[in-house]
Amino acid sequence: MDDIVKQAMNKWPYVPHCYGWLGLDARGNWYLRDDRAQALGAFASGVPGAKGSLLRHEKLIDFIQRNYTADADGQWFFQNGPQRVYVELEATPWVWRVAADGSVAAHTGQPARVRELLTDQAGRVYLVTDLGVGLVHTQDVAAVAEAVEQGRWQPREVDAAQLPARHGFVPSPQAMKKAGE
DSSP, X not given: OOHHHHHHHHHOTTOXXXXXXXXXXXXXXXXXXXXXXXXXXXXXXXXXXXXXXXXXXXXXXXXXXXXXXXOTTSBEEEXXXXXXXXXXXXXXXXXXXXXXXXXXXXXXXXXXXXXXXXXXXXXXXXXXXXXXXXXXXXXXXXXXXXXXXXXXXXXXXXXXXXHHHHHTOBSOHHHHHHHHO
16 A cells, blocks of 8 residues: 555544445456446446446556555455545456466456466356456456466356355445445
C-alpha cells in the first residue's frame, strides 16, 4: 500500500466506506460506476451500461492496483486515501495473464505461483495461486492449454457458482451490504 494512503488513513480514520462505484471485469479492466450505471443493475448482470465507464487513465489504474486488497470477509477493495472503495467483481478478484513460458502474473502485474488449474461448466479456465483464485484472461487460454499438453498443469472441473465460497471472496460487496441492512 502506498505511504500516502497509509498517512491519509491515520489522519482521517472514520471516512465511510464506498460501495458499488468500482468494478473489475473478467479481463482485468476497471470500471467507474456512477449512479446511472448502478441504477441499470448489478455490475455482473450483463445489462448494457451497468458496468459503467471503462477507466483508461494509466496512473489512476496503477494507483488502484497498488492499493487493491481484501478484507477479512473476502471483500476486495481499493484503499483510496482514507476511504475504502469496495470492488464489484464480474468473475474473480484476480485475472491472470499467462506467458508462453508458463509464468503467471495478475492483472495488477504481481507475479503468482500456480497451485491448481480449474475449468468450469462453461469452459472458463481458473488458476488457484499463492495470491488466490482468478480467471485466466481469454487471450491466454491457449498458453494454458499448451502447459496442460506439456504436463505442467492438470485441470480439475469446478462449478463456477461455488468458487466464491470455496476460495473466500465476495463477488458483490454492495449486495452483501444491502443484504445485511
